[in-house]
Amino acid sequence: MTCIEARGLRKTYGKSVALDGVNMRVEEGRILGLIGPNGAGKSTALHAILGLTPYQGELKVLGLDPWTERDALMRDVCFIADVAVLPRWMKVSQALDYVAGVHPRFDRAKAEGFLAKTTIKRGSRVKDLSKGMVTQLHLALVMAIDAKLLVLDEPTLGLDLLYRKQFYDALLNEYFDGTRTIVVTTHQVEEIQHVVTDLMFVNHGRIVLDCSMDTLDVRYAEVMVGPEHAAAARALKPLYERQVFGRSVMLFDGVDRGVLVGLGEVRTPSIADLFVAVMGETQGVAR
Amino acid sequence: MNSSAESVVSETTFVGPVRTTAAMPIAQTLLWSVRREIWENRSIYIAPASVAVALVGAFTFSLLRHPEVLAHLAGMDEDNQRLALVVPCGIVAGLVIMTSVLVGVFYCLDAMYGERRDRSIFFWKSLPVSDLVTVLAKMSAPMVVLPVVTFVIVVATQLVLLLLCSVLMLAHGLNAGVIWRQLPLPEMEVVTLYGFMAMTLWYAPVYGWLLFVSSWAKRAPLMWAVLPVLAAAIVERIAFNTTYIWHMLKYRESGFVGAAFAGIGERSGDARHFAAFIPLSQLTPGAFFSSLGLWTGLVAAGLFFAAVVRMRRYREPI
Numbered sequence: 001m002t003c004i005e006a007r008g009l010r011k012t013y014g015k016s017v018a019l020d021g022v023n024m025r026v027e028e029g030r031i032l033g034l035i036g037p038n039g040a041g042k043s044t045a046l047h048a049i050l051g052l053t054p055y056q057g058e059l060k061v062l063g064l065d066p067w068t069e070r071d072a073l074m075r076d077v078c079f080i081a082d083v084a085v086l087p088r089w090m091k092v093s094q095a096l097d098y099v100a101g102v103h104p105r106f107d108r109a110k111a112e113g114f115l116a117k118t119t120i121k122r123g124s125r126v127k128d129l130s131k132g133m134v135t136q137l138h139l140a141l142v143m144a145i146d147a148k149l150l151v152l153d154e155p156t157l158g159l160d161l162l163y164r165k166q167f168y169d170a171l172l173n174e175y176f177d178g179t180r181t182i183v184v185t186t187h188q189v190e191e192i193q194h195v196v197t198d199l200m201f202v203n204h205g206r207i208v209l210d211c212s213m214d215t216l217d218v219r220y221a222e223v224m225v226g227p228e229h230a231a232a233a234r235a236l237k238p239l240y241e242r243q244v245f246g247r248s249v250m251l252f253d254g255v256d257r258g259v260l261v262g263l264g265e266v267r268t269p270s271i272a273d274l275f276v277a278v279m280g281e282t283q284g285v286a287r
Numbered sequence: 288m289n290s291s292a293e294s295v296v297s298e299t300t301f302v303g304p305v306r307t308t309a310a311m312p313i314a315q316t317l318l319w320s321v322r323r324e325i326w327e328n329r330s331i332y333i334a335p336a337s338v339a340v341a342l343v344g345a346f347t348f349s350l351l352r353h354p355e356v357l358a359h360l361a362g363m364d365e366d367n368q369r370l371a372l373v374v375p376c377g378i379v380a381g382l383v384i385m386t387s388v389l390v391g392v393f394y395c396l397d398a399m400y401g402e403r404r405d406r407s408i409f410f411w412k413s414l415p416v417s418d419l420v421t422v423l424a425k426m427s428a429p430m431v432v433l434p435v436v437t438f439v440i441v442v443a444t445q446l447v448l449l450l451l452c453s454v455l456m457l458a459h460g461l462n463a464g465v466i467w468r469q470l471p472l473p474e475m476e477v478v479t480l481y482g483f484m485a486m487t488l489w490y491a492p493v494y495g496w497l498l499f500v501s502s503w504a505k506r507a508p509l510m511w512a513v514l515p516v517l518a519a520a521i522v523e524r525i526a527f528n529t530t531y532i533w534h535m536l537k538y539r540e541s542g543f544v545g546a547a548f549a550g551i552g553e554r555s556g557d558a559r560h561f562a563a564f565i566p567l568s569q570l571t572p573g574a575f576f577s578s579l580g581l582w583t584g585l586v587a588a589g590l591f592f593a594a595v596v597r598m599r600r601y602r603e604p605i
Contacts, residue, residue, distance in 0.1 A: 052412060053603060070600075071417035075308040079413050087407040089327050101319035102416050104311050138410075 001028045003149055003181040004049055008057035011044050011205075018044040019055065020205035026198070028148070029178055030212075033192045034185045035275055036202035042185045043081075045202065046153050049183070050079050062148055075104055078142045079151035084134055084158075088127035092120055092137060099141055111144035114170075131158040139167065143175050150175070152184040156191065164188070168195050189272045199271065201278050209278050221260050222251050222269040229263040236260075240277030251277045316416050320424030321432060324398075330390050331428065335437045338386045339444040342379050346448055350455055357452070361461045368469045376445045376470075380479050383444065387437035388490070391429035395494050396509055398425040399502035399595060399602075406604045418599040422498070426592060429494045434487050442476055471566075478565050482547060485575055489543035492584040495591030502598035505605050538580065547575040 004026040011019040018041050026032050036042045047053040049061055051070030059066060064073045086095065092115070100108045115122075118136045126134055135158060142150065156164040172195060176182060186192055199216060201209035211219065225233045225248045234241075236259070238250035251269055252260060260266045269277070310316075325331055350356065360371055399422075402408040411421065449470070453463035500512040520532040544551050549569045575581060 050413070052409070054601065067600075070412065071415050071420075072310070074413060074415040075310060081409040081413065082406060085406045085409040087327065087402075087410065088405060091326075094323075094326050098319055098323055099414065101322075102311055102316045102414050104308050104415070142413075 002026070002060075003028045003030075004059075004061050004183070006045075006048075006057065006059045009045070009048060009059055010056040011041075011048060011053065017205050019048070021057070022202075022205070022207055024200065024207060024210070026181060026183065028181050030198050031176065031182045031184070031196045032198045032200060033189075033196035033271070034183060034200050034202060035189055035271070036185075037279065040202045041205040042202050043153055044205075046079070046081065046151055046183070046185065050077065050081065050151060052081065076148040077151065078145045078147040078149075079153070080138055080142055080155050081151070081153050084131065086126045086134055086138055088125070090126050091122070092124050092126075092129075093122040095126075095137065095141060096122075099145075103145060105146040106141075107144045107146065111140050114140035114143060132160065132163060135159055136163070143170070147180065149181045149183070152182070154186055155184065156186065156188065164191055168192070171195070189275055190270065193271050199274075201275060203279060209274075216274070217268050219254055220251065220269050220274060221255065221257055221266050222249060222273060223260050223263050224249055224265040225263050233263045240273075240280055310415065313420060316420050317424055320416060320420055321427055324424055324428050325432065328390075328394055328428065331394070331433055332436050332440075334390045335383050335387045335440045338383050339379070339440050342382060343444060343447055343451070346375065347451060350452070354455065354459055357456050357459055357461055361456070361465060365469060368465060369471070372449075372466060372470045373475065375448060376475060379444050379448065380441045383441050384437060384483060384486075387433050388486075391433050391490075391494060392497060394428055394433075395425075395497035396501050396512060398428070398498055399599065400504060400508045403602060403604050408604055418596050422592065422596045422599055425498060426494065426595075430487060430491060434483055438480060438483060441479060445472075445476075474567055478567065478570065481570055481572070482544075482565075485543045485547035488581060489539070489546075489584060491588035492591065493539065495588035495595070498595050499591045499598070502595045502602060539584070542580050543575070546578040546580055547571060549574075 002025060004024065006022055006024045009019050009022040009024075010017075020041075022041070022045060024045075034042050034045070044053065048055040048059060049066055051066030051068075051073060054067055061073060062076055066073055090098075096108060096111060099106050099111075115137070118133065118140070120129065120133050120137055126137070129137065135155070139155065156167055159167065168191060171182070184192060184196070196213060198212045199209065200207055220239075223233065223238075224244070227247070230248055233248070233250050236252060236255050239253045240251040242249050247264075251273060257266055360368060363371060402411060449466055449472075453466055456463040456466070497508075497512055501508045504511045516532070516536070520530070520536065523529055523532050547570070548565055549571045551565070551569070
């Protein structure tokens with residue numbers, strides 16, 4: 001079953017184009033990492049998916065039109081669109097009461113359980129919590145909602161390293177159950193390397209890479225090429241090349257691994273390496 | 288790579304069953320939304336209550352300093368006794384109600400603007416509460432919650448003052464029964480409630496306008512709410528030498544007095560602060576509920592309301 005389906009999604013702010021005809025399809029049960037530089041259109045795409053902004057083109061989320069059916073959609077979708085958007089005047093207990101009052105799929109006991117692992121007090125107001133605590137509170141609220149789609153826009157921004165790790169562990173072990181769909185954007189590409197099942201790179205309002213992590217293993221290969229093989233390797237048209245300790249690290253797209261093994265040590269590139277390679281390429285195209 | 292990304296979806300169609308969770312009852316989401324407005328805007332009850340407490344304090348201080356007033360009251364004839372009791376009650380009602388109107392005005396100016404400014408609109412919109420219910424809850428604050436809270440405070444304050452007077456009179460060996468015999472308490476409260484309700488309905492388009500500006504303005508909603516209207520009135524005066532807009536504003540401010548009560552001129556706006564003067568026989572609910580001024584106002588309020596619901600969907604954080 002398809003969770004998100006977009007065709008020709010377009011959004012402009014005056015003359016600047018935020019989304020330039022995006023086509024995307026996210027199946028149920030996937031964890032999609034949406035990666036792109038600032039201003040690439042990630043947040044705009046997420047906002048369109050969540051019914052926060054109008055758009056041109058076709059978009060269905062769980063079979064609903066997000067723009068006209070946001071409130072119905074939000075019974076099955078939850079999101080953290082931005083850090084620190086919890087109202088500053090609100091008490092922690094009020095946040096729990098309110099969400100429990102309006103959300104049919106909120107499990108208060110579960111949220112209390114998440115909060116019990118933190119130092120957040122029920123009587124505190126959001127404005128008196130640290131930035132990290134606000135994020136923890138928001139995550140506790142969101143993760144206690146039995147949603148079909150969870151959208152996280154930079155969820156770990158402002159969190160320290162320890163808590164980031166805990167967050168993704170909790171997301172995988174306590175939240176993700178194989179039928180839920182998660183869409184996550186982040187600047188910390190390395191932290192989602194072993195979390196996502198699918199990867200999408202966005203740049204200039206377009207999707208420049210869309211593949212599953214399984215395909216990534218098969219399709220892309222990074223080879224540490226010694227100087228003696230450099231010319232032969234370049235003949236295979238690497239996507240990207242960088243120098244490390246006098247040797248060339250080349251990233252190939254769709255070249256048979258059997259061929260590459262002869263040139264040097266072959267490994268699957270990290271998301272960060274792939275990001276640099278693909279973005280470099282598309283920047284070049286843009287120029 | 289672009290083409291490969293696009294080809295993935297090229298043959299698909301938008302199918303698949305719509306699977307949604309059943310909604311919470313709308314009354315429940317509305318109730319919680321109203322509750323959330325009261326949590327956020329504690330001035331809804333703090334401001335009128337503070338004024339009430341200050342008034343009780345002032346009257347107490349005055350009576351303790353000048354206890355001879357009580358003896359004077361006991362010696363008056365019946366008409367003057369009634370007047371002497373009704374006037375302070377009227378002052379209490381007038382000042383507390385005025386405070387509540389001010390709170391309502393500032394509440395409306397911030398209601399749709401504040402959540403965009405602090406970006407908390409992203410949190411509110413992440414919950415299954417429609418824009419309609421949200422705006423309904425916000426509109427109900429000045430139209431229902433504030434008036435009910437304020438009326439309760441007014442009655443409570445008046446009772447406290449009367450009890451205080453009684454105790455002081457007894458302490459001075461005077462007959463406190465005069466207070467409860469001469470003051471038409473139930474009648475006075477009915478008149479206050481009626482006048483307050485008439486005023487609230489009459490002001491509905493004002494609250495609607497303020498909410499609309501709050502939902503639309505990108506900065507300084509107070510300026511946007513007031514200046515264009517003032518400018519229009521001034522331009523009209525200079526260009527056409529007429530004062531229709533000005534009179535329209537005056538009518539909206541105090542026109543309900545003439546519509547809701549007989550024998551009180553529309554111009555004597557101050558009379559409403561002494562609503563307690565008015566006997567039941569001067570109430571004209573029939574005329575009020577069939578007055579053009581009320582209904583044009585309610586229609587305008589309805590239009591503003593619809594516009595605010597729409598703006599809530601379109602406007603993004605500032």
